[in-house]
Structure formats: C-alpha cells, structure tokens
Amino acid sequence: MDFDRVIDRLxxxxxxxxxxxxxxxxxxxxxxxxxxxxxxxxxxxxxRIDHGVFGYTDPPASLVEAIQAYARRHYGWSIEPDWxxxxxxxxxxxxxxxxxVGQAGDAVLTATxxxxxxxxxxxxxxxxxxxxxxxxxxPNRGWDWDFAALEAAVTPRTRLLLLCHPHNPVGRVWxxxxxxxxxxxxxxxxxxxCSDEIHCDLLLDPDLRHVPLARLNPxxxxxxxxxxxxxxxxxxAGLGCSFAVIPEPALRRRFRRAMAGLVPxxxxxxxxAAEAAYRDTGxxxxxxxxxxxxxxxxxxxxxxxxRRLRLTVPQATYxxxxxARTIDAKNxxxxxxxxxxxxxxxxxxxxxxYVRLNFGCRRDxxxxxxxxxxxxx
Ligand SMILES: Cc1ncc(COP(=O)(O)O)c(C=O)c1O
Numbered sequence: 350m351d352f353d354r355v356i357d358r359l360x361x362x363x364x365x366x367x368x369x370x371x372x373x374x375x376x377x378x379x380x381x382x383x384x385x386x387x388x389x390x391x392x393x394x395x396x397r398i399d400h401g402v403f404g405y406t407d408p409p410a411s412l413v414e415a416i417q418a419y420a421r422r423h424y425g426w427s428i429e430p431d432w433x434x435x436x437x438x439x440x441x442x443x444x445x446x447x448x449x450v451g452q453a454g455d456a457v458l459t460a461t462x463x464x465x466x467x468x469x470x471x472x473x474x475x476x477x478x479x480x481x482x483x484x485x486x487x488p489n490r491g492w493d494w495d496f497a498a499l500e501a502a503v504t505p506r507t508r509l510l511l512l513c514h515p516h517n518p519v520g521r522v523w524x525x526x527x528x529x530x531x532x533x534x535x536x537x538x539x540x541x542x543c544s545d546e547i548h549c550d551l552l553l554d555p556d557l558r559h560v561p562l563a564r565l566n567p568x569x570x571x572x573x574x575x576x577x578x579x580x581x582x583x584x585x586a587g588l589g590c591s592f593a594v595i596p597e598p599a600l601r602r603r604f605r606r607a608m609a610g611l612v613p614x615x616x617x618x619x620x621x622a623a624e625a626a627y628r629d630t631g632x633x634x635x636x637x638x639x640x641x642x643x644x645x646x647x648x649x650x651x652x653x654x655x656r657r658l659r660l661t662v663p664q665a666t667y668x669x670x671x672x673a674r675t676i677d678a679k680n681x682x683x684x685x686x687x688x689x690x691x692x693x694x695x696x697x698x699x700x701x702x703y704v705r706l707n708f709g710c711r712r713d714x715x716x717x718x719x720x721x722x723x724x725x726x
Pocket of ligand 1: 586
C-alpha cells in the first residue's frame with residue numbers, strides 16, 4: 350500500500366487541514382490520518398452509492414456478524430448481538446456513559462493526561478470530575494498508574510471510571526495485571542467502568558496484544574461499557590459509525606434511555622464502510638502499522654538528540670506525547686506554530702507544558718515538520 354502518495358486534503362472540508370488554511374503551518378493535530386481508507390472499503394462505498402437510494406437504514410445483521418467474528422479472532426472476545434448499541438461517535442458514548450450511571454451530583458473518575466472529552470463529559474452531564482494524574486516513570490517504564498492515588502480519590506459518590514485503553518495521549522497499552530488492579534478497585538467501590546478502546550487495533554509494538562477490559566474477567570463484564578469504532582484504525586472518522594458493547598441488560602437499558610430522541614442513528618455509509626473494514630483481509634492494516642512504526646522510529650531518533658523536548662514513545666496509536674515544558678511550562682503550542690507546525694495543546698488533556706503530535710501522515714511531511722522544529726530541539 351502506498352502511504353507516501355500525496356492526497357491533497359485542502360478544500361475537502363477537513364477539520365485537520367482547514368484550521369491552518371492560508372497559513373504555512375503543517376497540521377499534525379486532530380486524530381485522523383492523511384491516508385485513504387483500504388481499497389475494500391472504498392469499493393464497498395462505491396457500490397452502495399451506485400445503488401442510488403439512501404433511505405432510513407438499520408444496522409445490517411451482516412455487520413454485527415462481522416464485528417462478532419473480528420472480536421473473536423483478534424481478542425478472543427465473544428460479543429452477543431444484543432450487547433451492541435450503535436452510536437454516531439465514541440464521544441457521544443462517553444457522554445451517555447456519564448448520563449446512564451448514577452445521577453446528577455455523582456462523581457466520575459479518570460486519569461490525566463487524557464483525551465479532552467473525558468474531562469468535559471462529567472461537567473456536561475452534571476457530574477463531578479475527579480482527575481488523578483498518571484505517573485511518568487521515565488524512558489523505560491513510561492506512563493503508569495498510581496493505583497493508591499486513584500483509589501484514595503474515590504468518594505462515596507463516585508460511580509464511574511472512564512478508562513482510555515490504549516491510552517490517548519500517552520500511547521500506553523494497559524496490560525492484564527494493570528487492568529486487573531483497576532477491576533479490583535472498581536469492585537471494591539462499586540464502580541462501572543467505561544473503557545474507550547477506539548485505538549485498540551493500532552498497536553505498534555509487535556509483542557503487545559489488546560485485551561478488552563470486558564474480556565479480562567467475565568464476572569466483571571456486567572460492570573462495563575466498552576466503546577469501539579472502526580474510525581481510527583481504517584481512517585473513517587467522517588463517516589460517524591461507532592458502537593458501545595454493554596453486556597448487562599439494565600445498564601444497557603439506562604444507556605438507551607439516555608439516548609432516546611436525541612442521538613441519531615448511524616448513517617448508512619458508516620455501516621457500509623464499517624462492515625467492509627471489519628471484513629478486510631488485514632493486508633492494508635498490516636502495511637499501515639509498518640508505516641506508522643517507521644514514522645515512530647523517525648520521531649524516536651529525532652527526539653533522542655533533543656536537549657529540550659522529551660518524547661513519550663507510544664506503544665499504540667499514531668499520537669506522540671511531547672514534554673515541552675522547557676520551551677514554555679504553561680503554553681508551548683505557539684512556539685511550534687510559529688515554526689510552522691500545528692499540534693494539540695496539552696492543556697486540553699489536563700497537562701500544560703505538553704503537546705501532542707499526530708504522525709498519521711506521509712513520511713515526507715513528518716520529516717518537513719521535524720526540519721521546521723530544529724530550532725526548538
Ligand atoms: C480515545 C478517543 N476516543 C474517542 C475519539 C473520537 O471518537 P469519535 O470520533 O467516534 O467521537 C478519539 C479521537 O481522537 C479518541 O482518541
């Protein structure tokens with residue numbers, strides 16, 4: 350697959366590229382990739398469009414089967430069709446998880462830095478946010494939980510833990526013993542865990558495997574809401590097709606009730622693309638992972654010589670978390686923009702002084718960004 354092919358996204362209403370339209374700033378911020386989706390997905394979309402009729406559409410049974418087969422094959426996880434709740438986005442799923450667990454005035458626990466909606470959704474749903482910092486244990490061990498601090502932060506009104514697995518922005522793939530500790534804490538304090546696993550097929554370290562939280566411990570599955578989507582892996586974010594997996598019927602009913610009359614169904618092209626993606630041969634994805642590893646290697650080398658910037662080398666995702674506190678401890682982003690590179694602001698993730706770089710782009714673009722950043726090195 351040719352991930353070096355130039356595809357001009359300017360003029361395509363791309364959120365990522367339009368932010369800096371008219372400025373010489375390379376957009377390496379919001380989390381989509383600059384690559385075309387797999388040929389099988391494009392072919393399925395063309396075929397569906399050629400049909401020409403775009404009426405109200407239910408989730409195809411064949412898509413549910415494709416997801417079941419994919420989850421079984423890749424994670425050894427058996428999903429029942431009833432457990433699925435279709436959503437136009439995982440972000441809606443985070444909001445709905447907050448709404449469907451406990452009530453207004455209850456608290457939601459999470460760990461920072463984290464994908465910004467984790468920090469916004471509790472407030473938007475009249476819940477209190479409790480954010481506990483992850484700990485950076487240095488170049489070898491990386492970002493880690495402080496389980497004692499996490500447990501100490503639980504209050505009598507805490508009902509929900511929002512987990513990012515793998516974690517955006519630090520790129521950690523939580524392993525089984527870490528997940529088991531989280532499950533123990535959740536059981537001791539009667540918490541539901543909403544596990545956002547949207548990045549779970551973008552594991553860059555060959556020896557790592559994704560373990561869905563709900564698969565780890567079958568007894569605990571009834572306390573979980575897992576959020577999934579094909580949008581990161583196969584670059585389909587604009588098609589808005591996501592789903593929640595909620596094994597426990599009462600929790601699922603509460604989640605559905607919170608959606609009623611407000612959350613629209615997935616659009617039919619989203620279903621079409623999702624099914625083709627989950628049924629794809631896997632060759633495109635293997636090539637993508639190889640390409641992203643190459644980009645990650647480029648970053649690793651460039652940052653290894655840096656005196657001022659420190660890179661967290663991600664185990665998963667195409668997102669790199671950069672400590673830029675030596676540039677500006679509160680807001681380093683403008684220094685990067687001034688050199689022509691647009692990144693995501695660590696403040697939005699709950700950690701000022703950091704920036705996030707999206708390396709889901711052509712290698713020559715990434716090289717050009719690094720060339721521009723030389724003065725900050
Ligand atoms: C952890 C995480 N969850 C959810 C999303 C967005 O999901 P959606 O576009 O389906 O709302 C992102 C996008 O960056 C993400 O990183």
